[in-house]
Structures are given as structure tokens and as C-alpha cells.
Amino acid sequence: MLHSNDSPNARLIDFGVLTLMAVAGIFLRLHWGLSDDSIFHPDAIYQVLEPAHKLVYGYGLEAWEWEFGARNWALPGMLAGVLGAARLLGFEQPESYMMIVRGFVATIFCASAYPVYYLARQFSATRLLAFAAAALFLFNPAMIAVGYRTLSEVISTPFVLFGLMWALGSVPPGAAAIGREAAAGKCDRLWFVLGVSLVGIAVLFRLQNALFALALVLPWRFQAAQHARYTLGLGTLVFWALVYGLIDWITWGLPFASAGAYLHFNLVLNGSTVFLGSNPFFHYVHLFLSSMGGVGALLLALPLLAISRARPLFICAFLYLLAHSFFPHKELRFVISTVPILAVLSAVGIRVSIDRVRAAHLQPAINIGASVLVFGLVGAGIGRVPTLKIKDVGGIEMVHTSVEDSLFDHLGGLNRLLSEAGAREDICGLYLREIRAVETGGYSYFHRDVLFFHTENLPEAAGNYNYAISSQPPGAGWVEVGRNPPFVLYKTQPERCTPPTNYERSLIVLPPDEESAESE
Structure with missing residues (x-):
């Protein structure tokens, strides 16, 4: 459970403002998304939606990953629940169930704004800066453009963010307590397990999210005060790893079959590079700037100021970006789960800079000024959304698809x-x-x-x-x-x-x- 010194009224107001911001974020995504029948990348259909359609309706085209067992069925299974519910309600045509699916994805993706805000507050960002962090995520042009698409990276992001919020925001398991404090400790333990579990579920949806799990839990191994947290966190992750293996065993006939096939294709055969090409090591820097403009520049620079104060989050984002940078083929969608984390770190980085100002009486004014500048930059960035091209997010070229094509409603x-x-x-x-x-x-x-x-x-x-x-x-x-x-x-x-x-x-x-x- 998150612990805050804010009054109940302040927390209620914050929640209300966040909800209004999230609703605005959903509106912006669906403004472009409801009429967008484009397939800017085949994975948006054939890794998630098409297998879910097959589960519900009994037929669908199969990509090689689903023929040879290189994907776990957890994510299509969840989306099949959405399609199945839509079918029960009478929405059985593409025109209707596609809108429901996009609305579902946009809603859960924008829900990540809540952990963005609360993580920023947890690491000492002011309320205004925490709202600015939420805006950096919600109204980021690239996040608007991809935030309604059925990509595993998009759908798994809120699981990662809520997981980090609850895993990092609870009192360390095993802390000595009596009476009411003991009861609160048990509650914190449950929130901690829930948080780590959500990160584990994110791994079921996208194998690369194991990097977040590793970056979250492993540092506790080397901190004596965090031994109980490490033990409980590791045990929770092992449980979800066994769930992953069980799903593969049931669906593919062999535990961890999909993980083995996927890693073999990408690490041994270097398949993504062979079929899709390679990019320079620092290509993600280029993609952040080409898709987000000034917002991307903030997200790349400000987190460096937060290393000392928000080290766990910095390790998570840095390790994830570094690991993906070593793979030759790069697309922005591969690392979008780091964007809300970088938004948190940006707010914390500004707060660290403000705290270094010796004239304490100037700090409130600087806090307001910096927040207003962030909001202004974010607002201006929304205008980039309709101009985005496939190349701006690292999309691939195909027979009827040029990287110069618009990101919206292409084909x-x-x-x-x-x-x-x-x-x-x-x-x-x-x-x-x-x-x-x-x-x-x-x-x-x-x-x-x-x-x-x-x-x-x-x-x-x-x-x-x-x-x-x-x-x-x-x-x-x-x-x-x-x-x-x-x-x-x-x-x-x-x-x-x-x-x-x-x-x-x-x-x-x-x-x-x-x-x-x-x-x-």
C-alpha cells in the first residue's frame, strides 16, 4: 500500500484530477483510433488479435509463431475474454467489436497515469510535478498514436507500472510491527505480492518484460535490509514463471516451449535482424526525438538527474533500454513501457534540481514555472500526432507499406x-x-x-x-x-x-x- 503524507481531501482531489486527465487521454486515443483500421505493423493483428479471434470464433490465420509454438497464449486468452464478452452482448461484427477492443486497450493503457503520478510522489516529486509526469505520458504524441493498438507492448505496460507502484510503495515485508502496525504490515505484504505478481503477469504477455522483473528484484539481493523483500519477491516471480510453463505445457505440450522457441529465433538465428534489418546502437534516441519531439528530449535528459533519488526506477528503465539497444533491429514499440517510467524520473529529476537551489524562497516559483513549461511542451506536442509517419516510430517497409506513409489508417x-x-x-x-x-x-x-x-x-x-x-x-x-x-x-x-x-x-x-x- 502506498503511504502518503497528503491529507485525505488532497488525495481525493488528486485522484479526481488524474481521472479527468486519464479520460482526456482515452478521448485523444479514440479520436484517432476509432476510425483507424490501419495495420502499421502485422504484430498488432497476428500476435494478439487474430489468435484471440480464433479462440472465440474458431477460425483465423496463423502466423509462424503460432504454428511452431513461439508465443504464450496468455495475452490472446485475455483479449479473447474481451471479444467473448462483446459477442455475448451482441457485438459480433468487426465494425463493433474492433471499437470495443480499441476502447479496452486505450482505457487500460491510460490507466498507467495513476502509477506514474503516485510513483512520482513516492520519490518526492511535488503534486504539480507529479501531474506533469502523468501529462508527459498521457499526452505524449507517440503514446497517443500507439495507445489503442493491440500490441503486447501496449497492453502489458499498465501491468508493469501498477506492479512497480505496489512493489516499491509498500513497507518492506518482514518489518517488525505489533498491534495495528502488524495488521498494516500484512496488508502491505499483500500489496507487495500483488505488485510483483503484476510484473510477473506482464512477462506472460511479453517475454522481454522479464527485464523489469530482474531489475526490480535482483538489487534487493545485495541489500541486507531488503532480504525479506527479495525472498518474497523472488518466490512470487517463481510462481508466475511456473504459471508460464504450465500454460505452455497445456497449449504446446512442453513447459516453456514458447520461451525457448522465441529465444532461439531471436538470439540464435537472429531472425528479427535477418528479416527486418538492423539499426545503430543509439537508434532509440533518434526514435524518441522523431516521434515525440521536445517531449522526447525531456524524457531522455531529465531522468539522469533522478539517479540518486529514484534508483530502482532508473535501473528498471536503463536496463530495459540498454538490453534492447544491443539488439540490431529496433522499433519504438519495443521500449514504450519505459516511457511512463521515464516520465516519473523526469518529474523527480526536476525536483532534485529544485532542491539544489539555495534560495529556498524561490523553490515554489521554480516548481510552478517548471511544471508550466512541461505542460506547455506537452500541449504543443499533441499537434505532432496527425503528422506522424511509420518511419517516425521505426515501422517496417512492406509491399504496400512505405515508411513514409501516415501512421493512421494506412491500408x-x-x-x-x-x-x-x-x-x-x-x-x-x-x-x-x-x-x-x-x-x-x-x-x-x-x-x-x-x-x-x-x-x-x-x-x-x-x-x-x-x-x-x-x-x-x-x-x-x-x-x-x-x-x-x-x-x-x-x-x-x-x-x-x-x-x-x-x-x-x-x-x-x-x-x-x-x-x-x-x-x-
């Missing part, structure tokens, strides 16, 4: 045509001519349990499908029934589809010899 028209095709009563097969399914929303948008062909899974004959989407001139006999430039939806034949002899719902269908080699 959104294609996904809306997918939904339109899925709503056709007579559809029995769809062919995406010259289009890779990896650049689309898959069955999550198509939402029809029929044959789905694309450039990586070609039809055997024209009779395998009766609708097609293309940006090229139509085939013989094709009739236009829908358009969202540059793509057009065609009806290709009046007859029912003839099933192919071999059909797979793989995102990329490997030839038999390659598939055998991959599974060895």
Missing part, C-alpha cells in the same frame, strides 16, 4: 473492404490478388469462415473463390461491388466455390520440404 480502406466482403451472404471464398495477408487485418476484419486466399496461399483455380480484392485491372467477368481506393472488391463468378485439394490457414504457407526443415 485502412483495404480492411474495410475485407469487412464488406465478409458481410456478403453469398461469399464462399475470397482472393486477395497481389496482396499479402500479413498487410491486412486477416479474419479479424474478414470475419467469415470461408476460404481466404492471398499471395502467400494462392488458389488452385478461379473456381476456389467468388470474390476478390485487387488494386489492378479486373479479371475477365469480374464485377465491381465495392471500392475503397486504390482497392476494389469484385464478384468474380456466380457459382458456388469448388474447394481446393489442399488448403491451409497459415499466414505464410511453406513448401513441404521447408516446413519439414522448420519443424526439426
Whole structure:
């Protein structure tokens, strides 16, 4: 439990202001997000949403990670709960359940503002500076742009932040106490376990979050006064590691199968670099500046002032950024969980600087001035949001995707045509001519349990499908029934589809010899 010297009325006011700020953050994300059907990165669909859709509706395209067991099912399972609840309420079409999913993601992501504020207060930032820290996160242009997307980095962030808040904000377990203090100590112990557990759950959602768990617990091992905290924290993390292994055992037939496959692909095969390219060691500095502007500069500079006062948080953020910097392929989304932590450290860093001002009577004015400057910079940064391009966040180039394209609604028209095709009563097969399914929303948008062909899974004959989407001139006999430039939806034949002899719902269908080699 967090301990504060603020009065109950002050805490209530702070909570109310934070709630208003969080609601404003949700509004900004959904302002751009509700009409955004873009897929700026395939992982937003095929690592989370598509497997969740398959759990709820029974069908979906499978990325290689889900064919060969390189992902844990915890995160798709949670999102399947959201889709399942939407289905029970009658929201069974992409136009409706996608809005619900985006609203859910935006809400939990913006909830991270609460631990940002309370962590800043815990490490001695003033109330005004703590609000400024929350604003650095909530109204950060890059965080607005990604804050409604179904990315594991986005969804796991609030689990990391609430976990750090409760794990660091409780009285050390094992502290001697009697009477009411003993009861309070038991309560603190529960909050501590809950905090470490949330970090453990974040690891289930994204394996790289183990770096936060390591940075949180390991330093206590070398502090005599924190031995009880270390023992309890380590035991809690071991429990969640066993849960991770159990989920893999149930779903993949082997404990920790997904962790092993994922680490093998990235560490041994260097797969992300081979397929997606490499970047310089300090590329994350460039991405912070290109996506956030002046806000990014603050987040990179001010935390250095907070090292002495907020060392646990600094270690968490520094270790996470350093480890990711050693990997050649870099995208901003990989490290967005550090942004709210850096916002906390920025507020604490300003407070440290203010405390060094010898003229104590000037400190309140400096506190107000610094906070106003931060709020002003954040407000100006919101104007960057609609101008962001895929390259600004380190996005990847694909056949129909240029890094110069806007981050918003890129290829959104294609996904809306997918939904339109899925709503056709007579559809029995769809062919995406010259289009890779990896650049689309898959069955999550198509939402029809029929044959789905694309450039990586070609039809055997024209009779395998009766609708097609293309940006090229139509085939013989094709009739236009829908358009969202540059793509057009065609009806290709009046007859029912003839099933192919071999059909797979793989995102990329490997030839038999390659598939055998991959599974060895």
C-alpha cells in the first residue's frame, strides 16, 4: 500500500484530477483510433488479435509463431475474454467489436497515469510535478498514436507500472510491527505480492518484460535490509514463471516451449535482424526525438538527474533500454513501457534540481514555472500526432507499406473492404490478388469462415473463390461491388466455390520440404 503524507481531501482531489486527465487521454486515443483500421505493423493483428479471434470464433490465420509454438497464449486468452464478452452482448461484427477492443486497450493503457503520478510522489516529486509526469505520458504524441493498438507492448505496460507502484510503495515485508502496525504490515505484504505478481503477469504477455522483473528484484539481493523483500519477491516471480510453463505445457505440450522457441529465433538465428534489418546502437534516441519531439528530449535528459533519488526506477528503465539497444533491429514499440517510467524520473529529476537551489524562497516559483513549461511542451506536442509517419516510430517497409506513409489508417480502406466482403451472404471464398495477408487485418476484419486466399496461399483455380480484392485491372467477368481506393472488391463468378485439394490457414504457407526443415 502506498503511504502518503497528503491529507485525505488532497488525495481525493488528486485522484479526481488524474481521472479527468486519464479520460482526456482515452478521448485523444479514440479520436484517432476509432476510425483507424490501419495495420502499421502485422504484430498488432497476428500476435494478439487474430489468435484471440480464433479462440472465440474458431477460425483465423496463423502466423509462424503460432504454428511452431513461439508465443504464450496468455495475452490472446485475455483479449479473447474481451471479444467473448462483446459477442455475448451482441457485438459480433468487426465494425463493433474492433471499437470495443480499441476502447479496452486505450482505457487500460491510460490507466498507467495513476502509477506514474503516485510513483512520482513516492520519490518526492511535488503534486504539480507529479501531474506533469502523468501529462508527459498521457499526452505524449507517440503514446497517443500507439495507445489503442493491440500490441503486447501496449497492453502489458499498465501491468508493469501498477506492479512497480505496489512493489516499491509498500513497507518492506518482514518489518517488525505489533498491534495495528502488524495488521498494516500484512496488508502491505499483500500489496507487495500483488505488485510483483503484476510484473510477473506482464512477462506472460511479453517475454522481454522479464527485464523489469530482474531489475526490480535482483538489487534487493545485495541489500541486507531488503532480504525479506527479495525472498518474497523472488518466490512470487517463481510462481508466475511456473504459471508460464504450465500454460505452455497445456497449449504446446512442453513447459516453456514458447520461451525457448522465441529465444532461439531471436538470439540464435537472429531472425528479427535477418528479416527486418538492423539499426545503430543509439537508434532509440533518434526514435524518441522523431516521434515525440521536445517531449522526447525531456524524457531522455531529465531522468539522469533522478539517479540518486529514484534508483530502482532508473535501473528498471536503463536496463530495459540498454538490453534492447544491443539488439540490431529496433522499433519504438519495443521500449514504450519505459516511457511512463521515464516520465516519473523526469518529474523527480526536476525536483532534485529544485532542491539544489539555495534560495529556498524561490523553490515554489521554480516548481510552478517548471511544471508550466512541461505542460506547455506537452500541449504543443499533441499537434505532432496527425503528422506522424511509420518511419517516425521505426515501422517496417512492406509491399504496400512505405515508411513514409501516415501512421493512421494506412491500408485502412483495404480492411474495410475485407469487412464488406465478409458481410456478403453469398461469399464462399475470397482472393486477395497481389496482396499479402500479413498487410491486412486477416479474419479479424474478414470475419467469415470461408476460404481466404492471398499471395502467400494462392488458389488452385478461379473456381476456389467468388470474390476478390485487387488494386489492378479486373479479371475477365469480374464485377465491381465495392471500392475503397486504390482497392476494389469484385464478384468474380456466380457459382458456388469448388474447394481446393489442399488448403491451409497459415499466414505464410511453406513448401513441404521447408516446413519439414522448420519443424526439426
